[in-house]
Amino acid sequence: MTEGKPRIILADDEIHIRYLVRNIIRVEGYLVVGEANNGEDALALYRQQQPDLILMDINLPLKTGDAVLADIMREFPQAKVVMLTMVADIDMVRRCLELGATDYILKSNPIEEIKRILRRIVATLQAKESGS
Amino acid sequence: MNERYDVRQMLLEIKNDEKVYRSKPVLLTQKEIDAMREKLCQVKKEGGATL
Numbered sequence: 628m629t630e631g632k633p634r635i636i637l638a639d640d641e642i643h644i645r646y647l648v649r650n651i652i653r654v655e656g657y658l659v660v661g662e663a664n665n666g667e668d669a670l671a672l673y674r675q676q677q678p679d680l681i682l683m684d685i686n687l688p689l690k691t692g693d694a695v696l697a698d699i700m701r702e703f704p705q706a707k708v709v710m711l712t713m714v715a716d717i718d719m720v721r722r723c724l725e726l727g728a729t730d731y732i733l734k735s736n737p738i739e740e741i742k743r744i745l746r747r748i749v750a751t752l753q754a755k756e757s758g759s
Numbered sequence: 760m761n762e763r764y765d766v767r768q769m770l771l772e773i774k775n776d777e778k779v780y781r782s783k784p785v786l787l788t789q790k791e792i793d794a795m796r797e798k799l800c801q802v803k804k805e806g807g808a809t810l
């Protein structure tokens with residue numbers, strides 16, 4: 628973290644979603660340290676930046692978000708990966724949570740709900756940081 | 760009459776419709792996802808492996 632602000636990567640192929648989420652993150656006072664528009668770049672960016680958190684879509688070109696999640700968790704077992712997606716299918720939710728996703732947020736949520744979930748995740752991160 | 764109401768055909772169509780219906784994905788709400796996540800956390804804490 629930088630001065631208590633979590634460093635976050637965004638991975639989504641839809642530019643307007645990245646724009647929206649980037650603004651939410653900045654308004655909340657967190658730092659966006661990188662953005663990717665496909666799964667392979669997301670993984671490379673994660674390795675390079677090793678952020679506090681990555682917010683990642685599932686339907687990404689080149690490599691799907693759940694496959695990137697699996698790779699990240701294998702290489703960085705303590706990683707905090709949050710899926711931000713339209714996919715509400717029970718099998719995919721279960722797969723991602725079992726692979727180690729920290730949380731699973733539906734894009735169909737109202738913005739305030741997305742903010743609330745993000746605050747909860749960041750509060751947990753900050754509590755762990757101050758406790759370590 | 761038989762051409763308009765072919766029972767075999769109708770039964771086959773019902774069976775196919777049922778297949779499509781049954782293979783429909785189960786979609787969760789955010790609340791259900793949160794509950795699933797919390798349940799998994801609990802299972803992990805208790806030493807279990809999966810949901």
